[in-house]
Each structure stands twice: as structure tokens, then as C-alpha cells.
Amino acid sequence: xxxxxxxxxxxxxxxxxxxxxxxxxxxxxxxxxxxxxxxxxxxxxxxxxxxxxxxxxxxxxxxxxxxxxxxxxxxxxxxxxxxxxxxxxxxxxxxxxxxxxxxxxxxxxxxxxxxxxxxxxxxxxxxxxxxxxxxxxxxxxxxxxxxxxxxxxxxxxxxxxxxxxxxxxxxxxxxxxxxxxxxxxxxxxxxxxxxxxxxxxxxxxxxxxxxxxxxxxxxxxxxxxxxxxxxxxxxxxxxxxxxxxxxxxxxxxxxxxxxxxxxxxxxxxxxxxxxxxxxxxxxxxxxxxxxxxxxxxxxxxxxxxxxxxxxxxxxxxxxxxxxxxxxxxxxxxxxxxxxxxxxxxxxxxxxxxxxxxxxxxxxxxxxxxxxxxxxxxxxxxxxxxxxxxxxxxxxxxxxxxxxxxxxxxxxxxxxxxxxxxxxxxxxxxxxxxxxxxxxxxxxxxxxxxxxxxxxxxxxxxxxxxxxxxxxxxxxxxxxxxxxxxxxxxxxxxxxxxxxxxxxxxxxxxxxxxxxxxxxxxxxxxxxxxxxxxxxxxxxxxxxxxxxxxxxxxxxxxxxxxxxxxxxxxxxxxxxxxxxxxxxxxxxxxxxxxxxxx
Amino acid sequence: xxxxxxxxxxxxxxxxxxxxxxxxxxxxxxxxxxxxxxxxxxxxxxxxxxxxxxxxxxxxxxxxxxxxxxxxxxxxxxxxxxxxxxxxxxxxxxxxxxxxxxxxxxxxxxxxxxxxxxxxxxxxxxxxxxxxxxxxxxxxxxxxxxxxxxxxxxxxxxxxxxxxxxxxxxxxxxxxxxxxxxxxxxxxxxxxxxxxxxxxxxxxxxxxxxxxxxxxxxxxxxxxxxxxxxxxxxxx
Numbered sequence: 161x162x163x164x165x166x167x168x169x170x171x172x173x174x175x176x177x178x179x180x181x182x183x184x185x186x187x188x189x190x191x192x193x194x195x196x197x198x199x200x201x202x203x204x205x206x207x208x209x210x211x212x213x214x215x216x217x218x219x220x221x222x223x224x225x226x227x228x229x230x231x232x233x234x235x236x237x238x239x240x241x242x243x244x245x246x247x248x249x250x251x252x253x254x255x256x257x258x259x260x261x262x263x264x265x266x267x268x269x270x271x272x273x274x275x276x277x278x279x280x281x282x283x284x285x286x287x288x289x290x291x292x293x294x295x296x297x298x299x300x301x302x303x304x305x306x307x308x309x310x311x312x313x314x315x316x317x318x319x320x321x322x323x324x325x326x327x328x329x330x331x332x333x334x335x336x337x338x339x340x341x342x343x344x345x346x347x348x349x350x351x352x353x354x355x356x357x358x359x360x361x362x363x364x365x366x367x368x369x370x371x372x373x374x375x376x377x378x379x380x381x382x383x384x385x386x387x388x389x390x391x392x393x394x395x396x397x398x399x400x401x402x403x404x405x406x407x408x409x410x411x412x413x414x415x416x417x418x419x420x421x422x423x424x425x426x427x428x429x430x431x432x433x434x435x436x437x438x439x440x441x442x443x444x445x446x447x448x449x450x451x452x453x454x455x456x457x458x459x460x461x462x463x464x465x466x467x468x469x470x471x472x473x474x475x476x477x478x479x480x481x482x483x484x485x486x487x488x489x490x491x492x493x494x495x496x497x498x499x500x501x502x503x504x505x506x507x508x509x510x511x512x513x514x515x516x517x518x519x520x521x522x523x524x525x526x527x528x529x530x531x532x533x534x535x536x537x538x539x540x541x542x543x544x545x546x547x548x549x550x551x552x553x554x555x556x557x558x559x560x561x562x563x564x565x566x567x568x569x570x571x572x573x574x575x576x577x578x579x580x581x582x583x584x585x586x587x588x589x590x591x592x593x594x595x596x597x598x599x600x601x602x603x604x605x606x607x608x609x610x611x612x613x614x615x616x617x618x619x620x621x622x623x624x625x626x627x628x629x630x631x632x633x634x635x636x637x638x639x640x641x642x643x644x645x646x647x648x649x650x651x652x653x654x655x656x657x658x659x660x661x662x663x664x665x666x667x668x669x670x671x672x673x674x675x676x677x678x679x680x681x682x683x684x685x686x687x688x689x690x691x692x693x694x695x696x697x698x699x700x701x702x703x704x705x706x707x708x709x710x711x712x713x714x715x716x717x718x719x720x721x722x723x724x725x726x727x728x729x730x731x732x733x734x735x736x737x738x739x740x741x742x743x744x745x746x747x748x749x750x751x752x753x754x755x756x757x
Numbered sequence: 758x759x760x761x762x763x764x765x766x767x768x769x770x771x772x773x774x775x776x777x778x779x780x781x782x783x784x785x786x787x788x789x790x791x792x793x794x795x796x797x798x799x800x801x802x803x804x805x806x807x808x809x810x811x812x813x814x815x816x817x818x819x820x821x822x823x824x825x826x827x828x829x830x831x832x833x834x835x836x837x838x839x840x841x842x843x844x845x846x847x848x849x850x851x852x853x854x855x856x857x858x859x860x861x862x863x864x865x866x867x868x869x870x871x872x873x874x875x876x877x878x879x880x881x882x883x884x885x886x887x888x889x890x891x892x893x894x895x896x897x898x899x900x901x902x903x904x905x906x907x908x909x910x911x912x913x914x915x916x917x918x919x920x921x922x923x924x925x926x927x928x929x930x931x932x933x934x935x936x937x938x939x940x941x942x943x944x945x946x947x948x949x950x951x952x953x954x955x956x957x958x959x960x961x962x963x964x965x966x967x968x969x970x971x972x973x974x975x976x977x978x979x980x981x982x983x984x985x986x987x988x989x990x991x992x993x
Contacts, residue, residue: 270892366857
């Protein structure tokens with residue numbers, strides 16, 4: 161097969177919030193940039209974010225970034241790096257105000273400022289009471305944000321390669337990153353994108369689970385590509401289960417519903433969160449709420465004929481509030497749950513939502529790996545931002561509204577770092593190895609010629625069911641052990657998938673098979689990292705690490721206050737320290753403490 | 758709803774092997790949990806992996822899976838499969854070149870969207886904090902900003918079918934009015950100039966197919982009417 165070669169100053173893979181924000185920095189700096197995206201930019205999954213983006217603007221209640229930083233560190237169960245968290249919280253106002261200037265249609269307060277609502281785990285004065293920190297455009301914040309970012313890129317003349325799927329990362333013998341190979345979906349042709357800098361902004365991989373709020377496209381492409389090329393993945397055992405996915409359908413119901421006053425109830429109509437989180441109640445952190453719901457269901461207090469969900473009740477809110485602040489939720493609820501939330505509560509269950517781990521980066525967006533005695537050595541030419549990256553600001557559990565903030569802050573930061581490195585001449589266009597496209601061509605050729613192979617749909621389904629059963633909201637030692645073996649078996653089958661469709665034109669069967677190669681890397685990383693972490697922390701809670709006086713909440717800082725690094729080649733695990741020191745010398749570290757809400 | 762078998766008639770065309778398009782008769786057994794047309798399409802694809810269509814969010818917000826369903830444009834993920842008379846006839850969106858099966862080439866659609874300068878224009882130096890906007894002024898954007906660029910509207914519009922290169926179409930015009938209506942935007946006159954032409958705006962003959970098909974219940978015809986009013990007021 162003939163492989164075309166294209167050369168750019170920078171290649172960005174992914175055109176969701178992080179990719180588009182990074183692209184703006186590069187386009188406005190005049191760098192020759194290619195943005196590759198397997199869907200038209202406004203179809204990226206950022207579009208589905210609902211409730212808001214965090215920034216301590218203080219428009220409705222007093223607020224400051226120190227409180228936001230405290231909430232984020234506590235939310236992360238102290239696994240987040242405090243330098244990156246300080247950086248993110250301090251930058252929040254700047255990046256949100258910028259978006260307003262780009263035209264994002266935020267809701268407004270009576271005095272014309274950006275409207276803010278309360279959200280889970282966000283508090284004033286270090287945990288005392290809920291704070292209004294989530295900047296919102298009704299319950300369509302992600303849509304409003306993604307479109308505003310795309311529109312700004314239209315203005316900046318950013319060059320997009322729409323419906324191009326990146327296949328593999330190109331590294332030379334020194335390990336430097338030289339670009340990617342990519343498949344043009346319309347023609348089936350493979351190209352090399354040779355570049356000085358490569359930014360991954362490919363989103364998460366929520367589709368490794370059977371029940372997920374994530375879109376079909378969330379297949380962890382960047383994470384899979386990085387893993388296959390030898391980059392370790394960080395903290396992959398930590399997955400967020402959002403408390404309120406529509407029961408059965410998985411579609412997201414924003415936490416903003418509880419921010420506006422929504423209440424979770426069990427079959428007795430009890431507001432059960434009062435028992436689990438007496439202070440913040442329904443607005444406790446997501447991992448806490450998801451576990452409480454699962455406990456209610458497991459103990460027989462679930463709702464419906466199968467007692468398999470709980471109810472999210474907003475019938476006490478005025479219809480005007482619902483129509484004004486939560487119009488999209490009402491549509492979703494009618495469409496996917498068959499209930500009008502003005503009249504009846506919404507059936508909800510915890511649903512896989514967000515990947516806290518990912519490609520290890522620092523707060524400047526550089527990908528960092530252990531090398532020559534330095535655990536955070538920057539990979540030359542490689543950057544990442546957004547859900548595919550692990551900065552790490554979310555640690556063991558992300559707070560709602562911090563994902564949109566993450567992609568803005570670190571999308572911009574990665575872009576700024578690339579522009580700076582470009583201007584100082586630190587980014588060379590290094591010669592491509594002869595075999596730059598060989599790995600990708602071999603993958604395509606294998607699919608083309610595979611006989612008596614595995615069915616893509618069945619392998620994917622087995623992976624999803626295995627993840628759901630063995631690495632869910634609560635985790636069990638025996639299930640994790642068994643799961644690690646099972647997922648290796650599924651991975652072996654994924655290596656011999658076969659497709660019926662052999663067309664070169666828009667071959668979605670081929671795309672799905674290639675996506676499965678990425679999903680399976682993420683699934684292995686998750687299961688193997690989770691099996692090994694013998695403590696409970698944030699979203700990772702095990703039966704054999706219960707709450708004891710010695711280890712509150714089952715957390716074991718002496719042994720496990722460290723980041724996991726998983727290597728694909730041999731399923732090896734390494735660990736690196738958590739950075740407990742903020743970025744600025746005059747900022748006090750947030751001291752370790754038991755996490756309660 | 759329990760298990761049931763559903764009959765389809767689907768437009769198929771793979772330029773790599775088919776000389777011309779054809780309609781394929783195919784049926785599929787649905788599980789009780791399959792409620793939307795997209796669920797059925799995903800089932801069909803398990804049966805025949807060569808069936809090609811776009812899809813992503815499956816909740817009506819990304820705009821990928823627009824198609825012509827029993828003669829009317831809509832999103833597969835928001836259409837109840839059991840509400841559709843069988844055989845369910847699926848065709849690609851009308852008026853755009855077909856790439857393969859249910860996938861159309863949307864270049865012309867996005868070209869028109871881009872032609873209206875779909876971004877806020879405000880040449881004042883950006884203030885340190887957000888620009889202020891009253892809740893009432895913000896409400897003017899409701900019904901405009903929610904567009905998902907699925908193209909159901911423009912590809913149901915006869916004026917767009919006849920002049921896709923000259924008529925902006927309902928989606929692009931809705932976006933144009935979204936910026937005109939924004940109190941933060943300073944380019945209203947330029948935006949009106951940009952539409953001052955026998956085709957770009959005035960080819961809308963208020964047929965209102967766009968309103969009929971919009972999966973987000975938006976009303977491009979009303980937005981177009983408001984732009985026309987502004988044109989007229991500006992002229993006198």
C-alpha cells in the first residue's frame with residue numbers, strides 16, 4: 161500500500177474540548193498545525209457534558225481558588241498531584257472568562273455575570289457548606305463550550321482533517337515522538353503525519369464497560385496508541401461511576417440536577433444520602449454517592465419491580481426552574497426514561513463515566529515517563545491533555561465540573577508549551593525511521609487477510625461484561641484476580657479479529673476493529689492496576705480493604721500513596737510518588753486527612 | 758416491549774463494489790432493551806458489518822446519525838423504532854452526495870455554515886472579567902444556540918436542494934441569527950450585508966420543512982423571518 165507523507169509543525173489528535181483549545185494556541189501563533197479527528201469536531205464527546213465548568217468566580221457566593229484546590233485534592237483522595245491541581249484551580253477564572261469572550265452563551269445572574277450553580281464535592285471554606293462554583297449554560301454546558309471552541313477555531317483558520325482516525329504513534333530509537341499514522345475513513349488510505357510536536361487529546365475509553373454514559377467513539381484511541389508504543393499508563397484503576405445514568409439506557413443525567421435541588425430516594429422514599437454524607441448529602445463526591453446508591457440497591461432498598469435502581473426526584477422544584485435550568489435533562493428523561501421529571505422522579509443507577517487515569521503528563525502538558533533515574537522525564541515531541549491524559553488533577557476521584565476545566569486549562573497549557581518549545585527551537589523535525597508506517601500497515605493487512613477469526617462485536621461485548629462484573633463500583637479481591645486472567649484471554653482473542661467488510665470506502669467495521677485494539681489496552685491496564693492496588697482509595701474500593709481505625713476508609717497511605725504505572729508489553733507495574741507539594745512555595749500543601757462529606 | 762422482528766428497506770451503495778445503489782430488504786430481531794432506531798441499526802450491523810452509518814453520542818446531542826427515516830429526516834437515536842410503520846425505509850439525507858450507504862458528504866452543508874462567520878465578533882479589547890449580559894438578553898439566544906449541525910433541516914429544504922451552493926440553508930441562517938441576536942456581537946451590519954443577495958437568505962420560501970424535522974425542536978424559519986425583518990427595516 162502506498163503511504164502518503166505529510167509534514168506539519170504540530171499534529172493534534174482529537175478535536176474535543178482539549179484538542180480545540182490546544183489548536184487555538186497553535187493556530188493563533190501561526191504554527192502549521194493539523195488537527196486529526198475521527199468525527200466532525202462538534203460531534204466530539206465534550207458536547208455531552210451538561211452541568212458546568214468549575215471556576216471560583218464568586219459570582220453568587222464568596223469563593224476563591226484555595227477552596228477549590230482543597231476540594232479537588234480531597235476529592236482526589238490525595239492521589240492528585242498538588243502542583244497540577246494548584247495550577248488548574250488558579251487558571252480556572254482565566255480560561256472560563258476567555259470562553260465567555262469567545263462567545264460561549266453562559267446563563268446569567270441578575271447582574272449579568274456568568275451563572276453558577278452548586279455541584280458535588282465543591283465547598284466553601286474547606287468543606288463547610290456547598291458553594292456556587294459551576295459555570296453553566298443551562299444543562300448544555302459542554303455543547304455550548306464545544307461549539308464556541310470550534311467557532312473560534314473557524315475564525316483562527318485551523319486546519320482540520322475530519323474523519324481521519326489516528327492509528328499509531330511514531331517514535332524513533334531514542335523514544336522521541338515524530339508524529340502519527342492515520343487512516344482517512346472516506347478513502348481507506350494511510351498517511352504519515354510527520355511533525356515536530358504531537359498532542360494527544362483523544363478523550364477517554366468509557367466504552368470498556370458494558371454500561372457507560374460515554375459515546376460510541378470513546379474508545380481510548382490515544383491511550384491505546386501510547387500504550388502500544390511503550391508509554392506507561394498512569395492510575396488506570398480509577399474509573400468514575402457517575403451516580404445518575406438513566407437506568408437501562410446509561411444516558412447521563414447531570415449532577416447539576418442535584419445542584420438545583422434534586423434528591424436521591426430509595427424505595428421507601430427516604431433521602432438516604434443523609435445517612436452517608438450528613439453534611440453535603442446529595443452533593444457529596446461522586447464516588448461516595450455511587451457507593452451509597454449501590455449499597456441501597458444491594459441491601460434491597462432499590463426501586464422498581466427488580467429493585468435495581470434508585471430515584472432522582474425534582475418534582476418539588478418549580479416547573480419554571482426545570483424548564484429554564486434543566487431543559488435538556490427533561491428531554492433526555494422523557495426520551496430515555498419515559499418520565500417527565502416535572503411530574504415523576506427519574507430512575508437512575510451508577511454508570512461508568514470518566515477515566516481518571518491516562519497518559520502521564522505534567523502540568524505543562526508534556527508526557528512524562530521514568531527514564532534514566534528520573535520518574536518524570538519528558539518524552540521529546542509528545543504532549544497530552546484532557547481525559548486521555550493524567551496530569552494528575554483528579555487522582556482517585558474527579559469532582560464534577562473539573563473535567564471541562566481540565567480540558568481547558570491543560571489544552572491551553574499543552575498548546576502554550578508547544579508554541580514556546582517551537583519558538584525557542586527546542587522542537588526539531590527529526591528524520592523518520594524507514595519503518596515508520598510498518599506497524600499500522602501490518603495491522604491493516606492482518607485485518608484484510610484474517611481467516612477464521614474472532615467477531616469484533618462478540619470480543620468487545622465479552623470485554624465490556626468482564627469489566628462490568630470484575631471492576632465495578634465495589635471491587636472484590638477474588639473477582640479482580642479472576643478478571644485479570646479473563647481480560648488477558650479477551651485480549652488474546654482481540655488480536656485475531658475478523659471483519660466481513662473489505663471495502664476501502666468508509667469501512668466502519670474496520671474502524672471498530674481498530675478501536676477494539678485501543679479499548680483492550682485500556683481494559684488490561686485497568687484490571688491489572690486495580691488487582692494490584694491492595695487498598696481502598698477514591699473510586700477504587702475493595703472488600704479486603706475496609707474502613708478501620710488504622711486505615712480510615714480503607715486507605716493505606718504508608719504503602720499506597722503512589723501513582724501506578726502500567727506497561728503494556730509485559731503487563732509490568734511500576735509506581736511513582738504523588739506530588740504533595742503545590743506549585744508555588746507560598747501555597748500550603750493540603751495535609752493528608754480522612755475523607756468525609 | 759419484548760423481543761420482536763423488524764423489517765427494513767435500506768439504501769445501500771458501496772462505490773468500491775456496487776455499480777449503482779439499491780434498496781436492501783433485511784430484517785432483524787430486537788431485544789427488549791432495543792428502543793431506538795439506532796439500537797436496531799447497531800443490531801443490524803452485528804448481522805451485516807458492511808452496513809455503514811455515522812453515530813456517536815446516542816442521545817441526540819452530537820448530530821451524527823441524521824438520516825431519512827420513512828421519508829422524513831430525523832436522528833436515529835431519538836426515533837422510537839416501534840413508532841415506525843414497517844418496512845422501515847432508511848435513506849441517506851437527501852440533496853447531498855452519497856459517500857456510502859447512509860453516509861453523505863457534508864462538505865457543502867459545512868461550507869454554508871462557515872460562510873456566515875459562525876463566531877462572535879467583538880473588536881473591543883477583552884475586559885478582565887466576563888462581558889455582562891442581562892438574563893433577558895441571554896434568553897434571546899435560546900432556541901438558536903442549541904443547534905447540533907445534524908443537517909436534518911437543510912437537507913429537507915427544497916431551496917437548499919436546488920441551490921446548495923448559493924442558499925445558506927436553514928442551519929446556517931439559524932447560526933447567523935444566533936450571532937445577530939447576541940448583544941455581545943458587534944457585526945450585525947456586516948452579517949446582514951453578507952446575506953444581502955437574491956439567494957443566500959431570500960431563497961427561503963417559508964416552506965417550513967426545517968421546523969418540521971428539527972430533532973431539537975428549533976425554529977429556523979422564525980430566525981430567518983427575523984433576519985428578513987432586519988433587512989427590510991435597514992432598507993427603509
